[in-house]
Amino acid sequence: MEQLMADLKKQIIEQLNLQEVTPESIGNDEPLFKEGLGLDSIDALELIVLLQQHYNIRIANPEQGPEIFYSIRSMAEFIVAQQTAKA
Amino acid sequence: MLSIYINGAGCISPQETAAGGPMLANLREYEQVKLATVDPDYKQWIDVKQIRRMSRVVKMGVGAANLSLQAAGIAMPDAIVTGTAYGCLDDTGVFLTKMVNQQEEMLTPTAFIQSTHNTVGGQIALLLGCNAYNNTFVHRGFSFENALLDTIMMLREGSAQQILVGGLDELTPHSYQILSRFGLYKKEPVKTMELLNSPTCGTIAGEGAAFFTLGVQPGTNTAAELTGISTLYKPMWEGEVIGHIMKFLEDNNYTPNDIDLLVTGRNGDIGQDEIYEEVVEALFPEHPEASFKHLCGEYPTAVGFGMWLANGILADQAVPEAAMFYGQAPRRIKKILLYNHHQGTHHSLVLLSHVE
Amino acid sequence: MSEKVWIAGGGVISGIGMNLRESLQAFREMRPGMGAMKYLSSMHRNTFPVAEVKADNDMLADMAGLPENISRTALLSLIAAREAWQSSGLGDISRYRVGLVSGNTVGGMDKTEDFFAEYLADNRKGRLQQVMHHECGSITEIVADAMGIRHHVSTISTACSSGANALMYGYRLIRNNIVDVVIAGGTDALTRFTLNGFNTLMILDQQPCRPFDETRTGLNLGEGAGYVVLVSDSLAAQLQPWCRLSGFANANDAYHQTASSPDGTGNYLAMKGALDMSGLQPQQIGYINLHGTGTGNNDVSEGIAINRIFAPHFPAMSSTKSFTGHTLGASGGIEAVLSAVAVKEGIIYPNARFEHQMKELPFAPATTWSEGNDLRHVMSNSFGFGGNCSSLVFSSF
Numbered sequence: 001m002e003q004l005m006a007d008l009k010k011q012i013i014e015q016l017n018l019q020e021v022t023p024e025s026i027g028n029d030e031p032l033f034k035e036g037l038g039l040d041s042i043d044a045l046e047l048i049v050l051l052q053q054h055y056n057i058r059i060a061n062p063e064q065g066p067e068i069f070y071s072i073r074s075m076a077e078f079i080v081a082q083q084t085a086k087a
Numbered sequence: 088m089l090s091i092y093i094n095g096a097g098c099i100s101p102q103e104t105a106a107g108g109p110m111l112a113n114l115r116e117y118e119q120v121k122l123a124t125v126d127p128d129y130k131q132w133i134d135v136k137q138i139r140r141m142s143r144v145v146k147m148g149v150g151a152a153n154l155s156l157q158a159a160g161i162a163m164p165d166a167i168v169t170g171t172a173y174g175c176l177d178d179t180g181v182f183l184t185k186m187v188n189q190q191e192e193m194l195t196p197t198a199f200i201q202s203t204h205n206t207v208g209g210q211i212a213l214l215l216g217c218n219a220y221n222n223t224f225v226h227r228g229f230s231f232e233n234a235l236l237d238t239i240m241m242l243r244e245g246s247a248q249q250i251l252v253g254g255l256d257e258l259t260p261h262s263y264q265i266l267s268r269f270g271l272y273k274k275e276p277v278k279t280m281e282l283l284n285s286p287t288c289g290t291i292a293g294e295g296a297a298f299f300t301l302g303v304q305p306g307t308n309t310a311a312e313l314t315g316i317s318t319l320y321k322p323m324w325e326g327e328v329i330g331h332i333m334k335f336l337e338d339n340n341y342t343p344n345d346i347d348l349l350v351t352g353r354n355g356d357i358g359q360d361e362i363y364e365e366v367v368e369a370l371f372p373e374h375p376e377a378s379f380k381h382l383c384g385e386y387p388t389a390v391g392f393g394m395w396l397a398n399g400i401l402a403d404q405a406v407p408e409a410a411m412f413y414g415q416a417p418r419r420i421k422k423i424l425l426y427n428h429h430q431g432t433h434h435s436l437v438l439l440s441h442v443e
Numbered sequence: 444m445s446e447k448v449w450i451a452g453g454g455v456i457s458g459i460g461m462n463l464r465e466s467l468q469a470f471r472e473m474r475p476g477m478g479a480m481k482y483l484s485s486m487h488r489n490t491f492p493v494a495e496v497k498a499d500n501d502m503l504a505d506m507a508g509l510p511e512n513i514s515r516t517a518l519l520s521l522i523a524a525r526e527a528w529q530s531s532g533l534g535d536i537s538r539y540r541v542g543l544v545s546g547n548t549v550g551g552m553d554k555t556e557d558f559f560a561e562y563l564a565d566n567r568k569g570r571l572q573q574v575m576h577h578e579c580g581s582i583t584e585i586v587a588d589a590m591g592i593r594h595h596v597s598t599i600s601t602a603c604s605s606g607a608n609a610l611m612y613g614y615r616l617i618r619n620n621i622v623d624v625v626i627a628g629g630t631d632a633l634t635r636f637t638l639n640g641f642n643t644l645m646i647l648d649q650q651p652c653r654p655f656d657e658t659r660t661g662l663n664l665g666e667g668a669g670y671v672v673l674v675s676d677s678l679a680a681q682l683q684p685w686c687r688l689s690g691f692a693n694a695n696d697a698y699h700q701t702a703s704s705p706d707g708t709g710n711y712l713a714m715k716g717a718l719d720m721s722g723l724q725p726q727q728i729g730y731i732n733l734h735g736t737g738t739g740n741n742d743v744s745e746g747i748a749i750n751r752i753f754a755p756h757f758p759a760m761s762s763t764k765s766f767t768g769h770t771l772g773a774s775g776g777i778e779a780v781l782s783a784v785a786v787k788e789g790i791i792y793p794n795a796r797f798e799h800q801m802k803e804l805p806f807a808p809a810t811t812w813s814e815g816n817d818l819r820h821v822m823s824n825s826f827g828f829g830g831n832c833s834s835l836v837f838s839s840f
Contacts (some may be wrong), residue, residue, distance in 0.1 A: 191486040199640035204600035209829025227580035
């Protein structure tokens with residue numbers, strides 16, 4: 001889980017071109033949207049593609065976004081749950 | 088007729104035009120076939136959260152718009168009008184490339200969203216929080232001219248007092264490659280200061296953004312009045328161009344003798360520059376002439392750079408040496424006629440007068 | 444200077460018909476134009492319904508009298524612009540000072556995207572013919588040249604409000620005595636570029652779209668072109684104009700690059716500005732041709748802004764995109780033609796597939812066709828990316 005969260009931070013910074021943000025500066029439980037990193041609805045769509053590219057997970061309904069992408073930890077937990085379900 | 092003043096100008100170009108100070112004081116000379124903008128630090132106008140999605144053309148538009156508003160001392164314009172022939176080429180290329188390479192799968196929205204032609208106008212409005220009139224003209228070599236015409240009409244209609252208007256285009260590796268295949272550019276690198284006397288076909292590619300704050304009242308730093316503008320689409324022959332210029336001057340109650348300085352869009356392509364020779368010979372045989380495309384390169388909205396230069400010349404009452412093409416500028420420069428054409432099909436005239 | 448600006452005619456081509464008569468017949472018979480993709484080649488062929496013009500490029504080229512390798516966007520444009528001109532009764536075009544003001548969003552992208560596949564493999568490859576008309580303005584010039592228009596040509600690209608802004612600019616060119624006649628509207632052909640772009644935003648419905656329905660989940664893309672012929676007072680006196688363009692406004696939402704603000708600020712300002720210019724009270728509007736894309740975001744923002752202006756007297760309204768799909772740069776032009784003919788014939792268009800009332804709104808769209816209504820004033824809304832919001836008002840004499 002720790003490794004997954006560390007990977008996610010790097011992937012998010014790259015995908016969203018977050019200049020002047022380091023992986024260390026993102027807290028595992030910090031909200032990603034609005035406050036915290038200040039991401040918006042377009043970023044949510046970018047993150048949906050990120051999950052597809054890196055983890056082969058498809059999200060068909062963008063309305064699930066806010067829950068899954070609440071924080072790094074919620075994203076990681078979602079990925080683990082999806083991978084477990086598949087296995 | 089109502090007077091329209093240039094109350095602020097901002098330019099980002101292959102010269103150090105964003106730096107302030109005397110115009111073209113640190114001339115950038117190149118020996119290449121494509122010129123890129125000298126980029127200022129865009130973070131002075133755009134915060135880090137917003138800049139991450141912006142391509143170069145958006146940043147240069149926002150930068151030039153801000154420079155123009157700052158110069159005019161205006162925080163919020165009554166309208167924003169943008170002209171761009173190519174729009175956001177870089178993001179268009181990014182999205183197209185991924186779409187082809189990834190067989191329409193796993194595409195992300197950012198490049199698509201930023202690829203629309205009104206992105207620059209929309210982003211300026213967003214950053215200023217400006218709910219006013221916002222329009223984007225995308226008509227090839229008339230993009231900037233149409234934006235200017237829209238602005239002039241609006242000021243005359245009385246629905247706005249201060250309007251931000253600009254023209255911009257970017258050059259990308261793809262656009263340069265494709266336009267080169269159309270034979271637009273020189274085959275060999277050429278020294279920019281020698282471009283206008285080049286004996287061969289083709290020009291050099293350029294890019295840039297020029298924005299102006301136009302108003303119906305002059306500001307404290309205002310040097311120029313935008314007296315008139317006109318376009319001529321696909322003239323049949325040189326005589327039609329000459330006739331059009333005569334008519335334009337007449338409509339403004341001028342004769343060629345009233346023009347103190349001609350500013351032309353010569354681009355060093357021996358075929359394309361011929362019409363400037365014809366016009367000069369017919370109407371302005373003894374007039375001093377300045378030019379600008381050896382400084383900024385050729386692109387469909389390069390007239391914006393020309394207008395920025397002409398405005399600066401009226402302010403300084405002097406022509407930078409690097410811009411002088413023929414003769415000597417008079418001691419007092421009151422009226423400038425800017426004549427440009429893009430690829431022989433899009434001819435335009437801009438008339439500026441000095442404001443004392 | 445002309446005091447008023449009149450609509451002397453109009454032409455339209457879209458997924459529901461090759462001309463205005465066919466289009467009106469489709470509304471009358473409740474035949475929306477969306478279905479499986481037939482002419483556009485895409486990986487998403489079986490996923491997203493689209494409202495295609497029911498003709499291949501060869502047939503369109505034949506109708507337009509242009510080579511078949513020309514961008515479909517230009518073919519559609521010329522067909523609709525010619526119909527508009529012919530319907531105006533103006534006759535020989537060379538007798539007038541004429542302007543063409545056309546909106547589009549991606550120019551000749553339908554050809555560019557074919558070019559790019561070969562070009563990316565080798566940047567010396569790909570037929571240059573295919574990118575010659577990539578620029579938005581180039582599409583307009585093909586049409587201007589074919590029709591013999593030289594006094595003024597311009598192209599506007601403000602995403603989905605392009606066509607509406609073209610009408611406003613055309614009106615002002617006449618009022619400012621630059622030309623006497625303007626053919627104004629917009630055109631856009633379906634492309635993989637836009638289809639995939641909208642897909643990344645996850646706002647394409649996999650079913651026929653349901654504008655202003657509580658269960659709506661997105662839009663269907665369409666294609667087409669629509670133009671009106673705007674004329675000055677002095678020319679209108681010799682013709683039988685349909686109606687006047689009596690008011691308009693362009694405002695910017697300044698909220699987000701693609702999404703509308705929750706309270707529809709830009710939408711409100713555009714509608715309010717158009718009403719003010721035409722000197723009308725909200726209750727004088729008889730019908731609103733909604734922007735009504737069918738996305739969750741647009742319809743609620745537009746609806747809230749309408750509620751703010753019109754409550755409690757709501758005019759009849761509907762989204763004709765439930766028939767034509769969202770034709771992007773063409774939509775403002777197509778809907779201007781439909782709105783202008785609505786004033787002339789008293790038409791209220793049906794909103795297809797409306798079943799469930801939106802919980803945020805106190806009104807519902809019209810669901811059946813009717814004509815011969817006493818419609819004095821009709822509003823048409825066009826809102827787009829970049830916060831660009833425009834509203835037009837058409838009025839009878």
